Amino acid sequence: MQQRANQTQSLVFMECMFIGFNRSHLTLAMIPSSFQASVAVFAQIILHVSALDTFRAAVYEHAVILPNNTETPVSQDDALLLMNKNMDILEKAIKQAAEQGAQIIVTPEDAIYGWKFTRETIFPYLEYIPDPQVNWIPCQQPHRFGHTPVQVRLSCLAKNNSIYVLANIGDKKPCNSRGSTCPPSGYYQYNTNVVYDTQGKLVARYHKYHLYSEPQFDVPEKPEVVTFNTTFGRFGIFTCFDILFHDPAVTLVKDFQVDTVLFPTAWMNVLPLLTAIEFHSAWAMGMGVNLLVANTHHVSLRMTGSGIYAPHSPKVYYYDKETELGKLLLAEVDSHPRISPTYPTAVNWSAYATTIKPFPVQKHTFGGFISRDEFNFTELFENAGNLTVCQKELCCHLSYRMLGKEENEVYVLGAFTGLHGRRRSEYWQVCTLVKCKSTNLTTCGQPVETALTRFEMFSLSGTFGTEYVFPEVLLTNIHLAPGKFEVLNDGRLVNKNGLSEPILTVSLFGRWYTKDALSISGGTSNAATTYLLIFTSLMIIALQNTVMV
Numbered sequence: 001m002q003q004r005a006n007q008t009q010s011l012v013f014m015e016c017m018f019i020g021f022n023r024s025h026l027t028l029a030m031i032p033s034s035f036q037a038s039v040a041v042f043a044q045i046i047l048h049v050s051a052l053d054t055f056r057a058a059v060y061e062h063a064v065i066l067p068n069n070t071e072t073p074v075s076q077d078d079a080l081l082l083m084n085k086n087m088d089i090l091e092k093a094i095k096q097a098a099e100q101g102a103q104i105i106v107t108p109e110d111a112i113y114g115w116k117f118t119r120e121t122i123f124p125y126l127e128y129i130p131d132p133q134v135n136w137i138p139c140q141q142p143h144r145f146g147h148t149p150v151q152v153r154l155s156c157l158a159k160n161n162s163i164y165v166l167a168n169i170g171d172k173k174p175c176n177s178r179g180s181t182c183p184p185s186g187y188y189q190y191n192t193n194v195v196y197d198t199q200g201k202l203v204a205r206y207h208k209y210h211l212y213s214e215p216q217f218d219v220p221e222k223p224e225v226v227t228f229n230t231t232f233g234r235f236g237i238f239t240c241f242d243i244l245f246h247d248p249a250v251t252l253v254k255d256f257q258v259d260t261v262l263f264p265t266a267w268m269n270v271l272p273l274l275t276a277i278e279f280h281s282a283w284a285m286g287m288g289v290n291l292l293v294a295n296t297h298h299v300s301l302r303m304t305g306s307g308i309y310a311p312h313s314p315k316v317y318y319y320d321k322e323t324e325l326g327k328l329l330l331a332e333v334d335s336h337p338r339i340s341p342t343y344p345t346a347v348n349w350s351a352y353a354t355t356i357k358p359f360p361v362q363k364h365t366f367g368g369f370i371s372r373d374e375f376n377f378t379e380l381f382e383n384a385g386n387l388t389v390c391q392k393e394l395c396c397h398l399s400y401r402m403l404g405k406e407e408n409e410v411y412v413l414g415a416f417t418g419l420h421g422r423r424r425s426e427y428w429q430v431c432t433l434v435k436c437k438s439t440n441l442t443t444c445g446q447p448v449e450t451a452l453t454r455f456e457m458f459s460l461s462g463t464f465g466t467e468y469v470f471p472e473v474l475l476t477n478i479h480l481a482p483g484k485f486e487v488l489n490d491g492r493l494v495n496k497n498g499l500s501e502p503i504l505t506v507s508l509f510g511r512w513y514t515k516d517a518l519s520i521s522g523g524t525s526n527a528a529t530t531y532l533l534i535f536t537s538l539m540i541i542a543l544q545n546t547v548m549v
């Protein structure tokens, strides 16, 4: 019973699920200031002198003002009114970022109009967004592509503040409604990122590919690989759920060699393996790329967690489930991380684990769940030890030494290999050290946010069949551990610089893309999606009631 309840909960709190409630806590924490002009001019001069070794990046976690009504269509004017309210706040963040010398700012997915739409009710929020090849500065030619007030305003914000701006908006593309894939309305509708350069010119447009329960949008024909060049490196773009898949995310890094990825998201945190700051920092490290993450801020849907992540360590991150405030983050980032002295060496993720003699397999291996995935677990009985736990072809090894064994805390080592979750389209391989929710072993794998146990030493490795492994370390109260761990080139994830802070989880999260099941892309309004929408909405309501009781 316990387990079943937990599985339901995990289903509801999946990442990137855009089902919301109409809350409109407006928040802004803005620091007014004045020396913007001089900074902008200074930045301009540097830009023209030479390519830069580093640049100043900004991301803004935005507490989006949601529309009151997403069930019946509103007028275009009302839609614009709402979008302008959100852009008023984004404008302050963009100005503030520019004043502090940022060359580029990322704003979140859904930041301008929210979520929970149908195809019809999103329509008044959409604009026709042309291919960047048309060479368009909306701020200078506001009427060139019809009624595009949102694009004009964003372009002017970039231009006026002399800063690259990424925003997430909705694109509509007329199609021949007699065509077989053209929706009955005669428009394709896309969840879209746009980027404007310092002149306000549209330089990039990306249509999200891996939709997550977004019946208002269409899946583009194929994944788009979108890059643009600047004097401070080459950039790639994708959105939210895209990060779990090979295309376009891995292709951008491996084949197109981007230096920095811009990543707007509306990410619902899922403990223990998929909180935003935890997974995103691990992806940056595993892929060896800068990742600029702007998450939507919506506490009751567990959306929080933004950051600027470099390949060797997070630069800055933010997680706040106490307030309803937005937050601007800034950091200095290497323009070309691959040629930086701190760039991590290539890792063979299975080298150590496949060559050592496995530790004696534990007698007390038991099955348990993280979300819907059935793991094999073994308990860390002693203060220190060497453990192995296997599932099918994956064996996970752990050597550890705790500072002291807390009476009320139990940790397990877990292994999982297989198709993940309810969708069963993504193939995961995971080795994880997790704190159990209670001392009852049936609670291992359930979300837990606090811990007391510190480790003097840990070393985690696994016999991974994939080269795509993301190293995660999450500390008590949802904190990261920059500078306190590293990955050795034989694939061991080890602690560094002494005693750890209390640990929630240490994990090697592997994605074996070539074993993925053919995915049924979400987003189309088919019966299954509709069913899921209704079901999850009900579950959220049920859970909220539970919480309130």
Ligand SMILES: *[C@@H]1O[C@H](CO)[C@@H](O)[C@H](O)[C@H]1NC(C)=O
Pocket: 024, 065, 066, 067, 068, 082
């Ligand atoms: C939603 O409705 C309330 C009350 O009618 C109103 O005060 C508020 O401005 C509306 N919000 C938006 C975003 O339209």
Ligand SMILES: *[C@@H]1O[C@H](CO)[C@@H](O)[C@H](O)[C@H]1NC(C)=O
Pocket: 153, 156, 157, 160
């Ligand atoms: C940009 O600046 C122009 C004039 O300098 C002003 O008219 C316009 O309102 C500004 N737009 C934005 C979005 O800041």
Ligand SMILES: *[C@@H]1O[C@H](CO)[C@@H](O)[C@H](O)[C@H]1NC(C)=O
Pocket: 227, 228, 229, 234
């Ligand atoms: C960026 O520059 C590289 C060469 O440095 C070039 O191969 C690539 O096509 C450029 N990309 C774009 C989008 O202009």
Ligand SMILES: *[C@@H]1O[C@H](CO)[C@@H](O)[C@H](O)[C@H]1NC(C)=O
Pocket: 348, 349, 350, 351, 352, 354, 355
């Ligand atoms: C990783 O190391 C193992 C064990 O030494 C070796 O068999 C394997 O070929 C290596 N993999 C790669 C991709 O180098």
Ligand SMILES: *[C@@H]1O[C@H](CO)[C@@H](O)[C@H](O)[C@H]1NC(C)=O
Pocket: 365, 366, 367, 374, 375, 376, 390, 391, 392
């Ligand atoms: C380990 O996992 C496999 C596959 O799920 C399962 O068949 C096996 O029973 C598990 N072992 C234990 C001890 O739970």
Ligand SMILES: *[C@@H]1O[C@H](CO)[C@@H](O)[C@H](O)[C@H]1NC(C)=O
Pocket: 384, 385, 386, 399
């Ligand atoms: C774990 O193994 C290492 C060598 O592989 C050994 O030095 C150490 O004593 C072992 N630790 C425990 C607690 O058994």
Ligand SMILES: *[C@@H]1O[C@H](CO)[C@@H](O)[C@H](O)[C@H]1NC(C)=O
Pocket: 002, 440, 441, 442
């Ligand atoms: C552990 O939890 C399970 C499920 O709630 C329960 O059936 C079992 O009795 C508990 N065990 C102990 C030792 O409390």
